[in-house]
Amino acid sequence: MNTLAYGLLGLVARTPSSGYDLMLQLQPYWQAKHSQIYPLLAKLEQEGYMQFTRVHQTDRPDKKVYSITDKGEIALKMWLAEPTAEPVVRDELVLKAYCLQLTDEKAAHAMFRERIDHCREQAQMFEHIMKEMEQQTEGHPDHPDHPAFSDYILLSWGCRRMQEDMKWCEWVLELLQKRKKE
Amino acid sequence: MNTLAYGLLGLVARTPSSGYDLMLQLQPYWQAKHSQIYPLLAKLEQEGYMQFTRVHQTDRPDKKVYSITDKGEIALKMWLAEPTAEPVVRDELVLKAYCLQLTDEKAAHAMFRERIDHCREQAQMFEHIMKEMEQQTEGHPDHPDHPAFSDYILLSWGCRRMQEDMKWCEWVLELLQKRKKE
DNA sequence: ACACCCATGTAACCTGTTACATGATTAG
DNA sequence: CTAATCATGTAACAGGTTACATGGGTGT
Numbered sequence: 001m002n003t004l005a006y007g008l009l010g011l012v013a014r015t016p017s018s019g020y021d022l023m024l025q026l027q028p029y030w031q032a033k034h035s036q037i038y039p040l041l042a043k044l045e046q047e048g049y050m051q052f053t054r055v056h057q058t059d060r061p062d063k064k065v066y067s068i069t070d071k072g073e074i075a076l077k078m079w080l081a082e083p084t085a086e087p088v089v090r091d092e093l094v095l096k097a098y099c100l101q102l103t104d105e106k107a108a109h110a111m112f113r114e115r116i117d118h119c120r121e122q123a124q125m126f127e128h129i130m131k132e133m134e135q136q137t138e139g140h141p142d143h144p145d146h147p148a149f150s151d152y153i154l155l156s157w158g159c160r161r162m163q164e165d166m167k168w169c170e171w172v173l174e175l176l177q178k179r180k181k182e
Numbered sequence: 183m184n185t186l187a188y189g190l191l192g193l194v195a196r197t198p199s200s201g202y203d204l205m206l207q208l209q210p211y212w213q214a215k216h217s218q219i220y221p222l223l224a225k226l227e228q229e230g231y232m233q234f235t236r237v238h239q240t241d242r243p244d245k246k247v248y249s250i251t252d253k254g255e256i257a258l259k260m261w262l263a264e265p266t267a268e269p270v271v272r273d274e275l276v277l278k279a280y281c282l283q284l285t286d287e288k289a290a291h292a293m294f295r296e297r298i299d300h301c302r303e304q305a306q307m308f309e310h311i312m313k314e315m316e317q318q319t320e321g322h323p324d325h326p327d328h329p330a331f332s333d334y335i336l337l338s339w340g341c342r343r344m345q346e347d348m349k350w351c352e353w354v355l356e357l358l359q360k361r362k363k364e
Numbered sequence: 365a366c367a368c369c370c371a372t373g374t375a376a377c378c379t380g381t382t383a384c385a386t387g388a389t390t391a392g
Numbered sequence: 393c394t395a396a397t398c399a400t401g402t403a404a405c406a407g408g409t410t411a412c413a414t415g416g417g418t419g420t
Binding site: 003006007010011013014029030031073076077079080081083084085086087088089090091092093094095096097098099100101102103107111114115118142143144145149150151153154156157160161164165167168171172175176178179 | 185188189192193195196211212213255258259261262263265266267268269270271272273274275276277278279280281282283284285289293296297300324325326327331332333335336338339342343346347349350353354357358360361
């Protein structure tokens with residue numbers, strides 16, 4: 001049982017879903033490809049943490065809809081009580097930033113511009129989902145008992161991260177401007 | 183040649199260092215254990231990107247001090263011009279946050295408190311190094327031509343990230359307070 | 365005496381990515 | 393007709409962690 005396994009358990013505990021759907025839901029918060037998810041789901045099912053029902057679809061391929069079992073829910077609750085691992089961040093841009101003196105202004109500028117564009121895109125995506133959610137639920141889901149509460153705090157996390165990353169890049173670009181002027 | 187390899191190249195390009203030292207320098211920005219670094223350095227040396235000299239020390243074990251070669255510097259500059267990969271973040275706390283409804287107040291509270299403490303510690307570490315740097319260089323290294331400029335922007339990155347993470351956790355804790363009151 | 369820091373390395377294992385494979389439906 | 397989306401899977405490989413292994417010096 002690794003972190004990804006618990007992440008999947010957490011998702012199916014809320015809403016029974018197919019592997020494909022789980023992959024898409026998880027993507028913004030834990031990068032994992034389908035090739036990692038499908039075998040893991042099979043393993044979790046074999047070991048009794050999940051169960052699945054084959055759902056026939058006419059317009060689309062059939063799918064396996066996984067749902068959590070009692071054993072799965074117990075394991076999930078135990079995981080939640082365990083100490084949390086520290087986050088792992090691996091950002092190539094940070095390593096590149098350390099080598100800024102080896103680049104020309106143009107390349108340095110492009111590097112941070114690209115990241116800013118990427119972050120803006122992602123932030124807008126998060127914001128868009130949040131707005132949709134607020135309309136659907138008719139109000140701000142900022143209360144812990146609101147069914148969409150955890151979705152709300154996760155979206156906020158993603159949005160904040162992107163905005164902070166953007167700010168840092170913009171700050172670096174401003175400092176880099178000084179090179180030209182002086 | 184993977185990202186870690188370029189990260190190591192970037193470090194030795196600035197200051198020739200031992201594997202042990204590289205591991206420590208890299209830790210805050212790219213988590214890698216010595217067991218990954220040592221074989222990689224050997225490979226980079228064999229392929230001509232780095233060279234090393236064995237340095238004898240009386241009070242401590244001997245060390246291999248790696249420095250960059252011309253081939254290494256060319257490869258490094260080419261990497262800098264290539265498009266940058268998107269950052270990878272894997273944070274167990276985010277997955278746990280999605281399952282908040284399955285936990286009691288105490289566990290939820292502890293989860294975020296622990297993270298806040300961790301972030302504060304890290305942020306203080308970054309701030310401390312920044313202050314030391316400012317004293318050594320006698321002034322703010324916020325100019326791109328300053329030799330400590332890239333260290334400065336990396337430290338700022340680390341500091342900002344920790345502060346933002348803390349803010350998010352505190353925000354979640356505030357929202358969780360509502361559960362009790364109402 | 366025991367633990368920690370410095371310093372380097374290997375081996376086994378787990379995690380995650382890329383590529384291979386299939387196939388139906390829908391949108392441009 | 394071509395590309396994208398939905399849907400599931402396997403195989404090979406790369407990246408990263410944990411454990412094993414060694415050994416001197418320093419601090420408590």
